Amino acid sequence: MGLTFSFSGVVLLVIALLAISAFRILREYERGVVFMLGRFWKVKGPGLIFLIPVVQQMVKVDLRTVVFDVPPQDVITRDNVSVKVNAVVYFRIVDPEKSVIQVVKYFDATSQLAQTTLRAVLGKHELDELLSERERLNLDIQKVLDTQTDAWGIKVSTVEIKHVDINETMIRAIARQAEAERERRAKIIHAEGELQASAKLLEAAQMLSQQPQAMQLRYLQTLTNIAGDKSSTIVFPMPMDIFTVLANAKGGKTAE
Structure with a gap:
């Protein structure tokens, strides 16, 4: 009687352990790939799932990045x-x-x-x-x-x-290439500036040539700009028209 009781107790204990092991809990980011007798059955989870002991096996998969x-x-x-x-x-x-x-x-x-x-x-x-x-x-x-x-x-x-x-070695080569590229751009910018300046000078010369009095005004403006520097000596060309006017005025007085 005692042997029968102990045997049945072991059987119940094994059944209880199998029943407990049949329940699995999967987190929100987990899924269980379930195989039944070696063949794929379905994907379960998340939450509480039940597996038939021995017959079903599960492989847990994490879905997080x-x-x-x-x-x-x-x-x-x-x-x-x-x-x-x-x-x-x-x-x-x-x-x-x-x-x-x-x-x-x-x-x-x-x-x-x-x-x-x-x-x-x-x-x-x-x-x-x-x-x-x-x-x-x-x-x-x-x-x-x-x-x-x-x-x-x-x-x-x-x-x-x-x-x-x-x-x-390649870093130094890249640095030399970048330096050469900057020098090329600087020369192009300088050349473009010279071209624009020459075009403006040509335009100014054409405008001054149409009105000779404008050249005299330009002379006077230049004198005004450099007159503020008292430490320098100013040498300024005298227009020949002034000498012609003075010579004509002197000749008229002598004739009188």
């Missing part, structure tokens, strides 16, 4: 410049079934794919584009990754290039 750093990659640009580039990738699971069934260790697979995609996309562009057009390159890498991971139920939302490491 995952962030990981892409290790520095050696990239050779289209203009044959060797650089090291690292990036950061943001992705999340949108289809728990595919993330469990279609790929083994989706995180590792996405990380490896991000590394190869980073090298492949950046290798198609020149160094100047890599330094000045990061937003466009980020979008190109994100689109390629998102397309390839779609079969795994993964959505790549953002890719950001963090750092581009260039060797010292």
